[in-house]
Amino acid sequence: MPGISAWRATLSACCASLVGIGLARFAYTPLLPAIIEAQWFGPEAAAYLGAANLAGYLAGALLARPMAAVIAGPALLRGLMLLAAIAFFACATPLSLAWFFTWRLLSGIAGGALMVLAATTVLPHVPSPRRGIASGAIFAGVGLGIAASGTLVPLLLRQGLVAAWCGLGLLCLLLTAIAWTGWPASSAAPAAPQARSRAHRQARPLLWALYAAYALNAAGLVPHMLFLVDYVARGLGEGLATGAQYWVLFGLGAVVGPVLSGHLADRTGFGPALRLALLVQAIGVALPLLGLGTPALILSSLIVGAFVPGIVPLVLGRVQELLPHDAAAQKAAWSKATTGFALLQAAGGYGLTFIFSESGGDYRLLFLIGTGAILLALTIEFIMGILERDRRRLSRPEA
Known part of the structure; x- marks a missing residue:
């Protein structure tokens, strides 16, 4: 540079x-x-x-x-x-x-x-x-x-x-x-056409699985992003001031989350880090369902807050792993991932609001749906990780 x-x-x-x-x-x-x-x-x-x-x-x-x-x-x-x-x-x-x-x-x-x-x-x-x-x-x-x-x-x-x-x-x-x-004023050098075409064909199913997992993750975060404060204030009867304190914890998690997840990815690779992040998120979203009181709610607020922005560098890094040395393709794939995230986050917001209204204000149902969405994302990523490992093993030249 x-x-x-x-x-x-x-x-x-x-x-x-x-x-x-x-x-x-x-x-x-x-x-x-x-x-x-x-x-x-x-x-x-x-x-x-x-x-x-x-x-x-x-x-x-x-x-x-x-x-x-x-x-x-x-x-x-x-x-x-x-x-x-x-x-x-x-x-x-x-x-x-x-x-x-x-x-x-x-x-x-x-x-x-x-x-x-x-x-x-x-x-x-x-x-x-x-x-x-x-x-x-x-x-x-x-x-x-x-x-x-x-x-x-x-x-x-x-x-x-x-x-x-x-x-x-x-x-x-x-x-x-x-x-x-x-x-930076200059762009990274593009990949050679033949290598780019081969890499894109191999990466396509993994990329579409990544888009689906990222979009499902967006829906899974909605219960906390929209309803956490209201759940504490009205659902638990703690009042708006107490609810706002949990939002501050959510924000503190959001400040450190991306740096911690990025550091983890540098040590483990983006694929394993992403799967671990999805598992921890599922636990964080599910904690309010367990009725474990204030310590669990504090932990839930910090975890989910951390991964609202913390999941982003992991998915972007995964895109770069799947499309190495091709900045243009990375931008195209990241645009699709961001679009899917935005669509399901908006749909999740409207959908969960409707469900909340129709269920008579059942907060537990919202957290259950959010947990299910993230577990589905984790399942997709876990299966694709196994397939990717097998593909690499089969393509490795024998000694």
């Missing part, structure tokens, strides 16, 4: 994930009550505006590669970060529902595209033995955003809602400036 160290580029990509996902998505949750209280929008409209970012995220994941084909990598990444920052300032002036919706949608597009492009731009330039920890550092930005949503936003809201939006916009501009000169 001429003139730019791998860790400098990693810092830029971390800033990108912090701006595009950590802040653009998760900072809206604590802003939502203030928006309703200030009568900017009613409760239904405010929730609808929150969904605009998720829709934009899906669109950004789909549009990332076409945009990258037209605009040079560093210029596009800088522009996407600037767009997310500008969206914060634009939302400080709620001129109309359409205005606000448009900017929340654009911030989601920026976040989805940054999720696809930032890490895949940087990681081909990181030495292979350090890609796990570098990938974890990149996606730690998501965890920092979750943590900031529970700490920084309430402090900014003391100065008023407009000041909070502008403060977040300034923070995004600062992070954009930090990242500005850290993007």
